[in-house]
Amino acid sequence: MAEVMTETEPETTWSSVRYNFYSDTQTKPTRAMREAVLEAEVGDEQLFADPTTLRLERRVAELLGKEAAVFMPSGTMCNEIAIKVHTDPSDEVICERSSHIVGYESGGPAMLSGVMLYTLDGDRGRFSAEQVRTAIRPAARYMPRSRLVSVEQTANLAGGSIWPVELLDEVAEVAHQAGLSTHMDGARLMNAAVAAGVPAARFARDMDSVWIDLTKGLGASVGAVLAGGGDFIEQAWRWKQQWGGAMRQSGILAAMGLYALDHHVDRLAEDHVRAARIGEALAGMPGVAEVVPVETNIVVFRTVEGFPGGPGLAEAAAEHGAAISVRDERSCRIVTHLDVDDRDVDVLLEVMASLLG
Template sequence: MKIYDLRSDTITRPSGEMRKAMHKAEVGDDVYGEDPTVNLLEETAAKMTGKKAALFVPSGSMGNLIPLYVQCGRGNEVILHENSHIMHYELASAATIAGVMPRPVPGERGILTPEAIRPHLRPDIYYMARTGLIEIENTHNKEGGTCWTEDELSAIHRFAKKHDIPVHLDGARVFNAAVHTGIPVKKICSYVDTVTFCLSKGLGAPVGSLLCGDSEFIDEARRIRKMLGGGMRQVGILAAAGLYALEHNIDRLREDHLNAKKLAEVLNNVSWAKVDPDSVETNILFATIPDGNAAAVSSALKKKGVLCSGDGNRLRFVTSMEVSSQDIREACDIIAALKI
């Protein structure tokens, strides 16, 4: 039976050409700063995001944790969306490792506004924690791959500057956001102080993320990376995959977005699910299961070869380069024929 894996874009595997680039990579000891391929990847990432410097880290979770440790500081609070990845999927590392208290704030589509944030700012009273950081997510995973508009980014930027609070962007899928909105990644990142983006999701590299910011921040981030066990040696083999991804795999994200739309249109026409195709912006979509038994639907689809995630009354589908347009058509036929 053919399998159509729509659980996540983290399941992408390096292509033959990417593997060739990895095989040919020139390497050195990155802890000494002597891996030329890593250095080139970091220079490339800094240039693409418009930041002064960048740091190659093993995971997006580490890329988010380091700014919490450095930018926010122990005993302070980070304001973030109530459905943010940091809140739900990073094992409370903000509190347990960085010593930071998350302060969740609601917002439609995963977007934070100055009006929503303002009541959560702490007054300057000695017995209260300080607001040390604002964290935003673009695209927003748990809200269905939604994107920030430039007006929304600008509003948060102005608000944060007024209150002298740094902003970190969890940009795990920021290239998806750029492809959908037409806002260049460098422009998106101009509204934040630091940004993390993943190579190992839709961009198709096997491992790694980039953390970008000013030179002073990255110098300190390098120390914290080592403290967290993230110092790596001849890691240019992986950096080469990242360089290949940034050169070859950004524009093709548009295909993933189109495939997600096709899925949404089919799901919108079955009796056992509800989804608004117009709400699907990038490569992530959620379908509501009215009877609340998403796990049972997910299990039924799995028996037919379509893999997705069931969460309460929602099914989550994510498109990626591992599932071609032809695969999507075949998966859609299976979905349309499923009787629940």
């Protein structure tokens, strides 16, 4: 995804942003969340002596219906460690083409686990059990071994689409029958749970590992929690230690996560309503060719030739103080989150109408 603004962009570019629809990763911790940190009991996390982190891990394990969980610095680390635990070098991981592990983890699966990625073209980020069946390689001396199926809930770059429970069940069944493990990148699993009215644990039921991000819709500033069976988490801990992810008084961070789980889950519904409103308004603009059906907090849309598109549109929006991200030469992505309200949506839509109307 060619982003117009990147982490290397001068600070002034970001500081001119007044309406930030670039990503739900842009949220800043609220005052109440910061206050929760002041009260956090802390200890040495590497020695399992940080009570707040332990509380967060137990809470997320329960939320996801798993035996155990481990606090990680980031979602990327959750994905990379899960792949490492589930596979051996030269194995193959089946996943969707637009998934984060393919395009946005700096080639980590190849470097850290020595695995190959077998990418499927999904329907808005979701693939079928039949596609998995076809992708699983027969046992042959000269072929890589298919070892893991990885899904992304919601499918971010495909427009925040939700994997329905039945589809997940079918995909997991095919994987497990063939002896493969299953992993869910749940960066936005709580968005799916709120939008679909399905408990996160039900979505994750047949996943051997699953994680949630605390820094996206939930609005914390650092951290993700990886969950799975006791044995899986024990192995995950070993890689976390080896890769430098073990922490010390991490309760300072975990307290934000606990606060987010208490206060920022139900409100995701507001983000979804705002995203739906944006999608509907865009669909009515002459310069918009297609809006991917909006299911959660992400709006991906393509513009008509002759109107600004992709990078040109994001640049023009930025001149009005609105940040959106670029999907490709003609498409952009708009994301709603804790730090944008109805008034911000009004302004964004005015800007979009002026560019695409």
